[in-house]
Amino acid sequence: MNLQSKLAILADAAKYDASCASSGAAPRDSVGGRGMGSTEGLGICHSYAPDGRCISLLKVLLTNYCQYDCLYCVNRVSSNVPRARFAVQEVVRLTLDFYRRNCIEGLFLSSGIIQSPDYTMEQVVEVARVLREEHDFRGYIHLKTIPDAAPELLERAGRFADRLSINIELPTPTGLAALAPQKDGAAIARSMARMAVHIEDARQARREQDRAPARSLGAARPARRAAPPAFAAGGQSTQMIVGADATDDGTILATSARLYGLHRLRRVYYSAFSPIPDASRSLPLVAPPLLREHRLYQADWLMRFYGFAPGEIVSPAQGGMLALDVDPKLAWALAHRERFPVNVNTAPRELLLRVPGLGVGSVDRLLAARRVRRLRHADLVRLHVPLKKVLAFVEVADHRPGRALEAADLAARLAPPPAQRGLFD
Numbered sequence: 001m002n003l004q005s006k007l008a009i010l011a012d013a014a015k016y017d018a019s020c021a022s023s024g025a026a027p028r029d030s031v032g033g034r035g036m037g038s039t040e041g042l043g044i045c046h047s048y049a050p051d052g053r054c055i056s057l058l059k060v061l062l063t064n065y066c067q068y069d070c071l072y073c074v075n076r077v078s079s080n081v082p083r084a085r086f087a088v089q090e091v092v093r094l095t096l097d098f099y100r101r102n103c104i105e106g107l108f109l110s111s112g113i114i115q116s117p118d119y120t121m122e123q124v125v126e127v128a129r130v131l132r133e134e135h136d137f138r139g140y141i142h143l144k145t146i147p148d149a150a151p152e153l154l155e156r157a158g159r160f161a162d163r164l165s166i167n168i169e170l171p172t173p174t175g176l177a178a179l180a181p182q183k184d185g186a187a188i189a190r191s192m193a194r195m196a197v198h199i200e201d202a203r204q205a206r207r208e209q210d211r212a213p214a215r216s217l218g219a220a221r222p223a224r225r226a227a228p229p230a231f232a233a234g235g236q237s238t239q240m241i242v243g244a245d246a247t248d249d250g251t252i253l254a255t256s257a258r259l260y261g262l263h264r265l266r267r268v269y270y271s272a273f274s275p276i277p278d279a280s281r282s283l284p285l286v287a288p289p290l291l292r293e294h295r296l297y298q299a300d301w302l303m304r305f306y307g308f309a310p311g312e313i314v315s316p317a318q319g320g321m322l323a324l325d326v327d328p329k330l331a332w333a334l335a336h337r338e339r340f341p342v343n344v345n346t347a348p349r350e351l352l353l354r355v356p357g358l359g360v361g362s363v364d365r366l367l368a369a370r371r372v373r374r375l376r377h378a379d380l381v382r383l384h385v386p387l388k389k390v391l392a393f394v395e396v397a398d399h400r401p402g403r404a405l406e407a408a409d410l411a412a413r414l415a416p417p418p419a420q421r422g423l424f425d
């Protein structure tokens, strides 16, 4: 099989993995000499570097052969799909070729499990080692790790990768046992814990080096200190499949909160279950609405940056599920109208962050502005606050929402009609 055919199979097989935050775009190409550029390049997706830059990645599997039989996975051993496998040097060559053509800035590499978890992990790590040590590759590398592999291999992966991820797969141990019986939830937790320790140790070593005074070699120029070994400077992430079993959103968010707290994950990615060919009868026949995935991301954001606890975001009245018609922050505000209006001139930051329409940036701008003057309606306009959403929930020197806060149609007036997009639109 030629390299192009392998790339077609292994890039397509990798698209189900959301843990590098790939994004979608309408298919366009410049075949025939018309126009410039293409959004159809095989295996290229977008992700975000630790400093927030959007970067293009070559996103592929080393192989889509797999000896496991996770029911939700298109690559499982019993799946009837074309199979392919890259040699280590082929992934290296593709990465370097794409990089030299300025198509990518990094690599996202995952794999089905062949022979054994250790053997597979060795191959994945070898790709990263060859890129870094033999080609001095400075681009971004995200490696998907196999939790059952030996700890030394995971440790080695962290030496070469910017980010590591281990997929928790299902939000509950019961779900994992039912749908991925060969996966070991305890091993996943152990590997995440080990990675968290390595990542923290490497950060600590860097902090200590930054604090230590540079010793002079006797001349005016300070001596350069060897940098402490890096370990997955972009941290670790995971992915949960949503809608493959009956787990509700409250349970999913509680699992995420536990993972953020226990293992200091950088991100939990939510991947809406996608029906696959020849699926097991234990799986649903239809995918969950993608809007559910979107609401989970919004709720996740509220937990990480807005101080919400998972139990606050999901209302028991909704049967443990997030509302689809309004975003979770607005849903919380509508269910807790007694907490509003919030006085923009006096409220603490935590309370301002709970106002629908106020993001972290706008709250910081309001806090800075109110240090020098008492804020009025015109100041909200000047600070680009989205008035339509915010005014019903706040008071300033010359504005009070009055009965607007009690209006029965407030949700309908503030929430735009939901629009459902396809997974690969």
Ligand code: SF4
Residues within 6 Å of the ligand: 066, 067, 068, 069, 070, 073, 074, 075, 076, 077, 111, 112, 113, 180
């Ligand atoms: S181990 Fe990974 S690739 Fe293999 S069947 Fe399970 S989810 Fe799919």
